[in-house]
Each structure stands twice: as C-alpha cells, then as structure tokens.
Amino acid sequence: MAVIIFVLVLWYGGLFFQSFFLHRYAAHQVFTMSKTMERITFILTWIFQGSSYLSAYGYGIMHRMHHAYTDTEKDPHSPSFDDNMFAMMWKTKTIYQDINKERIEVDQRFTKNVPQWKSFDNFASSRFSRVLWMAFYVLFFAYFVTSAWQWVLLPITFLMAPIHGVIINWFGHIYGYVNFQMKNTSKNLFxxxxxxxxxGYHNNHHKHANRANFGVKWYEIDLTYVIIKVLNAFGIIQLKRIPVRIED
Structure with missing residues (x-):
C-alpha cells in the first residue's frame, strides 16, 4: 500500500507543479508570484518531479513554440509529424535540451519573462541529481514493496514527467472530444x-491558451485551477486579469 501511495503522490505532485508552475506560470504567465515564492516553487518542482525534473525555462519556451506552430513541421511535439510517440518524445527531448543549453537561437517572443534560475537548473537537471533520485526510489521500493507486481511501478517514478508529456502531447492530439473546431488536432481527453x-482539456486550452481555467463546460472541473484559486485567495499568487498572449 505504501508503494501505491508513494507513486500517486509523485504522479499528482509532479503533475501539479508541471501544470501550475511550468505550464500556467512559466509558459503562459496567467498569474504572478514573488521572487521568493518563485524560488520555493522551483525547489518543490524538483522535489516532486525528481529524476524527471524539467526546467521552467526550457519547458516554457518549448510550450510557447508548440502553441505558435501547432501541428506544423516547427511544432516541437506533434503526432502529425512523428511516426510514433517515442519518436515524438525523443524529438521533444532534443529540442528541450537545445533550448536549455542555448545551442539554438530562439525568437525573443518565446523567451520574454520566462523564469530562469540557471544555477539551480544546472544542479536539478544534472546526472548526479537524477541518479540520486532514482537511487532513492529504488531504496523506497526495496523497503516497502509487499508484492512482486509493484516493481512494475518503479519505471513510472523514473519517467514521470515524460509520461505526463506523452499523455497530453500524443494522446491529447489523437483521442477525445472537441468543444472548439480549430485548425489543429487538439482534443479533450476526459x-x-x-x-x-x-x-486533459487540451482542446479548450488551445482555444483559450491564456485562460487560467482549462475547463469550459460545467462538468469540466480543472483541479489545478481550483488550487490556483485557493492560492490566489491567500495572496500566495496573484491571478492576472489580462494575461500575456503568445501570437503566431
């Protein structure tokens, strides 16, 4: 039971900080926070994403590119231009690393105000950090596993962020329903x-990319937005009324 709870905490904890910090804050800037809170959130993202930690800078820029070039050859991740999900994610990884290591020139419209903490990112993204987290996961499993099948969950802890990415960027452009007819393949998964x-409300998000709430219909409850509203009410973050737009 401890192993299952542990994996669920990593799944939803890592997912929350990817959605809240990397996506809605770094890429779309739908709310603001103090510099101190930003640094705390960097650290919490590292703790919950662990071995699959993603840089807010690399993620933010790449996601803005995804919106500007959705389902074209310039899209960093599109099922329309990759043979399978593994090819797409390998391409995504390469572009992400090229951005972080400044190996490619990036248009200034994609870099504007994207948060960056270079020294921390260098550590959190290092092989040392990733191996350290993986060793911790293995030790946790070794101590708490109560059935052999639970070891199947171990690779998920190693690759949590890429798994989250492929669910949205691959399946979210193939399966589901649409609320808005658009010139791209985005779908709402659930x-x-x-x-x-x-x-998972990916079609809604592509239609209203700068809305803090990804849900549109009454039944499309956006759990991350619910938490954002609570944090805003307590003054930890400040929701924007007119968010920054990423134009084509």
Whole structure:
C-alpha cells in the first residue's frame, strides 16, 4: 500500500507543479508570484518531479513554440509529424535540451519573462541529481514493496514527467472530444479530468491558451485551477486579469 501511495503522490505532485508552475506560470504567465515564492516553487518542482525534473525555462519556451506552430513541421511535439510517440518524445527531448543549453537561437517572443534560475537548473537537471533520485526510489521500493507486481511501478517514478508529456502531447492530439473546431488536432481527453488535473482539456486550452481555467463546460472541473484559486485567495499568487498572449 505504501508503494501505491508513494507513486500517486509523485504522479499528482509532479503533475501539479508541471501544470501550475511550468505550464500556467512559466509558459503562459496567467498569474504572478514573488521572487521568493518563485524560488520555493522551483525547489518543490524538483522535489516532486525528481529524476524527471524539467526546467521552467526550457519547458516554457518549448510550450510557447508548440502553441505558435501547432501541428506544423516547427511544432516541437506533434503526432502529425512523428511516426510514433517515442519518436515524438525523443524529438521533444532534443529540442528541450537545445533550448536549455542555448545551442539554438530562439525568437525573443518565446523567451520574454520566462523564469530562469540557471544555477539551480544546472544542479536539478544534472546526472548526479537524477541518479540520486532514482537511487532513492529504488531504496523506497526495496523497503516497502509487499508484492512482486509493484516493481512494475518503479519505471513510472523514473519517467514521470515524460509520461505526463506523452499523455497530453500524443494522446491529447489523437483521442477525445472537441468543444472548439480549430485548425489543429487538439482534443479533450476526459469529461472530468481526474487523471491529468485539468491538463486533459487540451482542446479548450488551445482555444483559450491564456485562460487560467482549462475547463469550459460545467462538468469540466480543472483541479489545478481550483488550487490556483485557493492560492490566489491567500495572496500566495496573484491571478492576472489580462494575461500575456503568445501570437503566431
């Protein structure tokens, strides 16, 4: 039971910070926070994403590119231009690393105000950090596993962020329903997004990219947005009325 709870905490904890910090804050800037809170959130993202930690800078820029070039050859991740999900994610990884290591020139419209903490990112993204987290996961499993099948969950802890990414960027462009007819393949994966905390309302998000709430219909409850509203009410973050737009 401890192993299952542990994996669920990593799944939803890592997913929340990917959605809240990397996606809605770094990429779309739908709310603001103090510099101190931003640094705390960097650290919490590292703790919950662990071995699959993603840089807010690399993620933010790449996601803005995804919106500007959705389902074209310039899209960092599109099922329309990759043979399978593994090819797409390998391409995504390469572009992400090229951005972080400044190996490619990036248009300034994609870099504007994207949060960056270079020294921390260098540590959190290092092989040392990733191996350290993986060793911790293995030790936790070794101590708490009560049935052999639970070891199947171990690789999920290693690759949590890429798994979250492929669910949205591959399946979210192939399966589901649409509320808005658009010139891209974005879909809403679930009527109630219990699995991806609102990220599964992908068609809604592509239509209204700068809305803090990804849900549109009454039954499309965005759990990440619910938490954002609570944090805003307590003054920890400040929701924007007119968010920054990423134009084509």
């Amino acid at each position: 009527r109630f997004d219990f699995l991806m905390m609102g990220e």
